Amino acid sequence: MPIQSAELTLEQEAQPAAIGERQDPLVRMQEDLRRAMKKPIDQRRWVMVIDLRKCVGCSACTIGCVVENKLPPGVVYRPVLEEEIGTYPNVTRRFIPRPCMQCDDPPCVPVCPVNATYKRPDGIVAINYDDCIGCRYCLVACPYSARLFDAGRQYLDGTTPAIPALLGRDKAMVYEKLPAYEYGHAWERHEGESPIGNARKCQFCSHRLEAGMLPMCATTCIGRATYFGDSNDPEALVSDLIASPNVMRLKEEMGTQPKVYYLA
Amino acid sequence: MKIFERALWVVAIVGFIAGGYGMYDRIVNGHVNAAYGSYVPWGLWVGAYIYLVGVSAGAFLISALVYAFGVKKLEGIGKLALFTAVVALGISMFSIWLDLGHPERALRMITNTNFTSMMGWMIWLYSLYFVLLITELWFAMRADFVVWSERKDFAGTLARILTFGRNDPSPAAAARDRSILRVLGTLGVPLAIAFHGGVGSLFGVVGARPYWNSGLTPIMFLLGALLSGGALLTFITYVFGPNRGSAEHKQTVLFLGKIVFGLLLLDAMLEWSEYSIALYTSIPAEAASMQLVLFGPFAWVFWGVHVGLGVVVPLVLLTWQNKSPLWAGVAGLLIAVTFMSVRLNIVIPGLAVPELHGLKEAFSGPGLGFDYFPTLTEWLLQIWIVSLGVLVFLTGYHLLPIVTAHLEARRG
Numbered sequence: 001m002p003i004q005s006a007e008l009t010l011e012q013e014a015q016p017a018a019i020g021e022r023q024d025p026l027v028r029m030q031e032d033l034r035r036a037m038k039k040p041i042d043q044r045r046w047v048m049v050i051d052l053r054k055c056v057g058c059s060a061c062t063i064g065c066v067v068e069n070k071l072p073p074g075v076v077y078r079p080v081l082e083e084e085i086g087t088y089p090n091v092t093r094r095f096i097p098r099p100c101m102q103c104d105d106p107p108c109v110p111v112c113p114v115n116a117t118y119k120r121p122d123g124i125v126a127i128n129y130d131d132c133i134g135c136r137y138c139l140v141a142c143p144y145s146a147r148l149f150d151a152g153r154q155y156l157d158g159t160t161p162a163i164p165a166l167l168g169r170d171k172a173m174v175y176e177k178l179p180a181y182e183y184g185h186a187w188e189r190h191e192g193e194s195p196i197g198n199a200r201k202c203q204f205c206s207h208r209l210e211a212g213m214l215p216m217c218a219t220t221c222i223g224r225a226t227y228f229g230d231s232n233d234p235e236a237l238v239s240d241l242i243a244s245p246n247v248m249r250l251k252e253e254m255g256t257q258p259k260v261y262y263l264a
Numbered sequence: 265m266k267i268f269e270r271a272l273w274v275v276a277i278v279g280f281i282a283g284g285y286g287m288y289d290r291i292v293n294g295h296v297n298a299a300y301g302s303y304v305p306w307g308l309w310v311g312a313y314i315y316l317v318g319v320s321a322g323a324f325l326i327s328a329l330v331y332a333f334g335v336k337k338l339e340g341i342g343k344l345a346l347f348t349a350v351v352a353l354g355i356s357m358f359s360i361w362l363d364l365g366h367p368e369r370a371l372r373m374i375t376n377t378n379f380t381s382m383m384g385w386m387i388w389l390y391s392l393y394f395v396l397l398i399t400e401l402w403f404a405m406r407a408d409f410v411v412w413s414e415r416k417d418f419a420g421t422l423a424r425i426l427t428f429g430r431n432d433p434s435p436a437a438a439a440r441d442r443s444i445l446r447v448l449g450t451l452g453v454p455l456a457i458a459f460h461g462g463v464g465s466l467f468g469v470v471g472a473r474p475y476w477n478s479g480l481t482p483i484m485f486l487l488g489a490l491l492s493g494g495a496l497l498t499f500i501t502y503v504f505g506p507n508r509g510s511a512e513h514k515q516t517v518l519f520l521g522k523i524v525f526g527l528l529l530l531d532a533m534l535e536w537s538e539y540s541i542a543l544y545t546s547i548p549a550e551a552a553s554m555q556l557v558l559f560g561p562f563a564w565v566f567w568g569v570h571v572g573l574g575v576v577v578p579l580v581l582l583t584w585q586n587k588s589p590l591w592a593g594v595a596g597l598l599i600a601v602t603f604m605s606v607r608l609n610i611v612i613p614g615l616a617v618p619e620l621h622g623l624k625e626a627f628s629g630p631g632l633g634f635d636y637f638p639t640l641t642e643w644l645l646q647i648w649i650v651s652l653g654v655l656v657f658l659t660g661y662h663l664l665p666i667v668t669a670h671l672e673a674r675r676g
Binding site for chain 2: 006062073074075076079080081082096098107109111112113114115116131132133134135136137139140141142143144145147148149150151152153157185191192196197198199216250
């Protein structure tokens with residue numbers, strides 16, 4: 001026993017120093033990101049790792065994503081799936097955030113009749129909004145329901161327009177008129193114009209990556225449960241994480257080769 | 265029979281006026297007032313589209329019995345079948361066009377085709393089929409246009425224009441028309457099979473939807489096309505066919521009734537095969553959709569509309585009243601109308617089962633539900649489109665030599 005406790009003491013003594021040097025994963029991932037962005041695009045391989053043991057189901061990622069991409073009602077890129085396990089009183093809950101899997105073999109790409117969706121050299125599955133005809137075949141073909149249809153709704157649909165006593169819809173609509181910056185373009189919402197009428201999806205916040213920022217969901221995760229980085233970089237945090245034995249991916253049997261990994 | 269025609273005029277005019285609101289709402293508000301969305305992306309309009317395009321393919325393949333295979337018993341209704349196919353194809357395209365998020369970009373399907381997509385193939389096969397249909401219909405009517413050119417009314421003027429100057433009334437010219445028709449009809453058969461089988465494949469190839477992902481899907485689409493198209497044509501022949509009330513007319517209707525009877529049994533067998541195998545295996549992904557069809561909130565659509573009115577009643581009518589063209593026509597109408605439920609039961613249950621456990625509860629909002637039921641706008645727009653089709657058919661029936669010209673020619 002004394003020997004064991006001595007070992008324990010040694011470890012405990014060693015830890016404070018290590019903790020002192022250890023960075024917040026966000027800081028490390030930020031550095032990983034900067035390194036990756038210096039490489040040519042075809043040498044980057046973006047992956048996301050979600051540690052389900054750390055996820056508390058707060059949905060900060062979902063909401064962060066909605067705000068970042070100015071998503072209208074009925075469009076959500078990263079819902080958190082909830083599962084209840086056991087029967088009362090022995091109940092626990094499990095949470096699985098579900099972004100786009102950015103599959104290596106994406107079933108949504110070959111079905112597009114007009115070549116509007118494609119896989120970028122860095123593995124992100126992107127949509128060319130100006131080419132999309134809105135047939136929604138890709139939504140049907142995605143096994144993860146990760147593609148959404150922008151029907152053109154607004155949060156303030158059906159509310160009262162401005163009247164003297166109230167500010168009303170016109171003033172309140174300021175938020176809804178803000179452009180979304182997906183794919184590095186300012187997409188304003190005008191009736192009948194893209195992205196209204198299009199298929200939409202999570203693109204790992206590619207516009208933020210260009211600006212040296214992590215995807216919004218990774219940034220807003222209160223438990224540091226979402227990791228993001230370039231798995232082609234052996235120094236990157238995500239490269240360590242996806243090598244762990246407790247890693248899993250959704251619907252592996254579909255052969256889609258998702259690039260979102262879950263730690264369970 | 266005149267009663268049927270009058271009723272059709274009334275129904276179509278009422279439908280066209282009432283349905284106009286759906287068209288208005290679609291134009292003004294886009295997709296906002298539709299029930300399909302992100303999780304059930306396709307709804308009534310896609311169902312109507314595969315139904316109508318199936319009717320077109322079916323009617324065309326019946327016409328091929330006349331022009332490619334020379335079946336004498338159906339000779340009188342060749343043009344009627346072709347015209348039905350043209351109208352059904354036209355309104356099916358209208359349905360799917362307005363279903364697009366960006367209808368103004370529809371031409372990209374031709375200019376930017378992606379041939380790894382079944383939808384990319386579909387658009388090309390349709391276009392070819394459409395051209396072939398129109399050409400074939402013209403050759404089938406050319407001699408009649410010449411005969412009608414002598415009429416002094418509007419139909420006569422129209423006929424004169426539509427001869428495009430080729431007004432040779434000689435038997436030699438008619439024989440040349442017939443041989444061209446044989447070539448076109450023969451080319452049309454593989455084309456019609458390819459395009460409607462292609463529509464089936466569009467669903468069949470989707471691995472994410474186990475309910476559709478079967479080698480049987482394209483076959484079921486084709487058989488369904490023959491059945492619904494053949495059934496509708498039986499009714500149309502009864503109401504609009506040449507020489508109504510004659511022994512010849514009666515024989516044609518009864519012969520079509522027999523074809524439909526066989527197709528109905530064959531379709532029921534395939535359906536049994538599809539459902540029994542999947543339900544016996546009970547692998548949740550596929551069985552869940554079927555359970556939705558058989559025992560879900562809309563089970564009455566399957567049992568009441570499809571099995572009851574679309575299979576059992578027509579089978580009884582075609583067996584017990586097998587000498588009556590009236591009942592053959594009614595059976596045809598029943599099968600044709602209720603077949604829409606079969607198409608909807610392909611599209612919606614395949615999508616209404618969440619792909620991931622917990623997705624239903626994860627986030628709520630319009631378009632993020634799994635309980636699809638078409639909205640008033642969706643119904644009205646579809647009614648408008650179908651009414652338009654009926655009106656075009658009725659107008660064409662009176663202004664074009666679709667059934668009567670041969671007789672006048674013979675008299676002359």
